[in-house]
Amino acid sequence: MPFQPLPQDQPSAILSCPDCHASWLIYEQQVGLPITCPGCGSTARPTHLGHTKAGSGRQVSFPSFRRLLEQPDTAHRVIPIVERWLNLRYEGALRFVDPAGQPVLLTEVHFQLQGQAEWQGAIYNLFMSSVR
Ligand SMILES: [Zn+2]
Numbered sequence: 001m002p003f004q005p006l007p008q009d010q011p012s013a014i015l016s017c018p019d020c021h022a023s024w025l026i027y028e029q030q031v032g033l034p035i036t037c038p039g040c041g042s043t044a045r046p047t048h049l050g051h052t053k054a055g056s057g058r059q060v061s062f063p064s065f066r067r068l069l070e071q072p073d074t075a076h077r078v079i080p081i082v083e084r085w086l087n088l089r090y091e092g093a094l095r096f097v098d099p100a101g102q103p104v105l106l107t108e109v110h111f112q113l114q115g116q117a118e119w120q121g122a123i124y125n126l127f128m129s130s131v132r
Contacts, residue, residue, distance in 0.1 A: 011061040014111075015046035022107040024062050025052065025114055038062050039107045052114060058124035065110045065123065069094055074130045078123070085119055086112055 011025040015035070022039030028051075036043050052059060060068075068074045079090045088096040088104055096104045113119045 010057055010059045012052045012059060014049040014052060016049050017042055017046055018044050020105070022105050023049065023111045024107045025059060025111070027061070037107075038066075039105045058121050059114055060120070060123050060127045062107060062110050064127055065113070066094065066106065068123070068127060068130060069106075071130065074126060078126055081122065082109060082113065085116075 011027045013026050013028050013031050014023060015026055016023045017037040017039055019042040020037060020040035022037060024038055026035065031048060034043065035046060037046065068078045082088060082096070083090055086096075086104075086109060088098055088109065090096055094106055096106070096109055098104055113123055
């Protein structure tokens, strides 16, 4: 049976892909399980980089973040703040580019947002209002 997080579970373990070096967050219970890189689809065993600062309880998982961008009613609220905070431009189809026009992996966008308490809280609030 695939792992199903409980509502109170928060993704807090940081993984890094040995192939594309994307970083992303998973649930503690998933550490050590076979997992596919959300950046490149590699199934190589990811490196466990450690944990986000415990205690915020306001992390939003990568799949949930992607859903926020995919759903029109939340995308129009999430995309402008991601563009402003990270100085990126949204090109549609879940693609962001930096000011030089270089693509930035969605996993990297998520990781940067989750690494900053204020941004993390804002994304969490958007997520919670979208699942109500
Ligand atoms: Zn990868």
